[in-house]
Amino acid sequence: MKTTTYLPAVAGLAICATGALADTPVLQVMTYDSFVTEWGPGPAIEAAFEAECACDLQFVGTGDGAALLARLQLEGPRTDADIVLGLDTNLTAAARETGLFAPHGVDADLDLPITWTDAEFLPFDWGYFAFVGNQGEAAPASLQELADSDIQIVIQDPRSSTPGLGLLMWVKAAYGDAAPALWEALADNVITVTPGWSEAYGMFLDGEADAVLSYTTSPAYHLIAEEDASKVAWPFAEGHYMQVEVAGKVAGTDQPELADQFMAFMVSDAFQSVIPTTNWMYPAVIPADGLPAGFETLVTPETALLLSPEEAAATRDAALDEWRTALSQ
Known part of the structure; x- marks a missing residue:
């Protein structure tokens, strides 16, 4: 009797769990390998963003920074990436020529030594x-x-x-x-x-x-x-x-609202406060608590x-x- 009633219950739970997973939207961010390591920014940023987005944020490591552009040029419109994070200003002109990026739409006060006017690529560190x-x-x-x-x-x-x-x-x-x-x-x-x-x-x-x-x-x-x-x-x-490192929103993303949410999150304190002691760069926006002791x-x-x-x-x-x-x- 226990077996007869227990198995359908377990099966029902499994079906519910599978359905819940299927309903969770996925945002894929293509980046460089060191960003996604356990000592890099990726894990902390993933946890912070998922706490806000009710989504599954997936970082995909692709070699070093310049390899991102090569992969993007190879995949073209077929890319599964929603966001590309880790290009820099030496590569943005070539990335723009692919026609794969949409305006980021973020208006933020950036703490950079230069004036930033690029509508497609948004800095996250420098x-x-x-x-x-x-x-x-x-x-x-x-x-x-x-x-x-x-x-x-x-x-x-x-x-x-x-x-x-x-x-x-x-x-x-x-x-x-x-x-x-x-x-x-x-x-x-x-x-x-x-x-x-x-x-x-x-x-x-x-x-x-x-x-x-x-x-x-x-x-x-x-x-x-x-x-x-x-x-x-x-x-x-x-x-x-x-070096100014940037991220861009892929125009063909099937998660445009999530992509916009991530781009805005990127210049928030929750993201920027992680950068100095994980990516070991200057943040694009100085966090509320300032830079860590030692940076001076x-x-x-x-x-x-x-x-x-x-x-x-x-x-x-x-x-x-x-x-x-x-x-x-």
């Missing part, structure tokens, strides 16, 4: 590229001094990584027509080129390189999370190239370098050729 080395070791004062030294560095591939592409733009913005000569001198310092930031930074931490291409904010991780002040960003006389110790470049999205797009192919030529010799 920072400055820098070479990070160990405290107490001789540090070069410029890209040229680094190239003239015997310091061994690891960098990222500009075809798959936004820091790698940022270095190309940095050299081009600082040296212009003299960029090929700088790359020729710097090539001997490069011990390897990795697909993404995580691999490169891991090699540096393992002692396989003297320094790594990263950010002026990277030492904050070691200082705050590890109470370790041994990692430092080197300030360079030419200035430092800025970071290097502040005297000169900020940044090409417009259009300038970066026009420069990219020539800069890649210069980089490839130098590193292949």
Whole structure:
């Protein structure tokens, strides 16, 4: 008798549970791998947004930042992504050319060093590229001094990584027509080129390189999370190239209201307060509690370098050729 009555009850519960899951809307956000790791911003942001949206927020990691654009260009209108998060201003012109993005519709007071007017791409964080080395070791004062030294560095591939592409733009913005000569001198310092930031930074931490291409904010991780002040960003006389990371709403999303809700959530305190101590960048909107203690110790470049999205797009192919030529010799 118990079996006869129990099984239909269980079956009924299973059907109800399946129906409930089927009714939960899903928002898919395509981003870079480090964003979705357990130590990245993804888990905390997912929990905070799902508490508001009654939805299932799914982050999909796709290599490093520049790989996002390549995947998006490959998938085109067939993409399952509702939001693409992790492009930067060196890539937004090419992303715009795909015709896959809709206006974000968010009006927010952003805390950026530049005026933001892009209607399709909305910033979520920003920072400055820098070479990070160990405290107490001789540090070069410029890209040229680094190239003239015997310091061994690891960098990222500009075809798959936004820091790698940022270095190309940095050299081009600082040296212009003299960029090929700088790359020729710097090539001997490069011990390897990795697909993404995580691999490169891991090699540096393992002692396989003297320094790594990263950010002026990277030492904050070691200082705050590890109470370790041994990692430092080197300030360079030419200035430092800025990165502004953005997200965009895919025009063909089948969850337009949820996508709009996420874009607005992205500049809220619930999202922005997570960024400094998980993505280790400056938030696009300073949280109500301000920046964490330790950020005041970071290097502040005297000169900020940044090409417009259009300038970066026009420069990219020539800069890649210069980089490839130098590193292949």
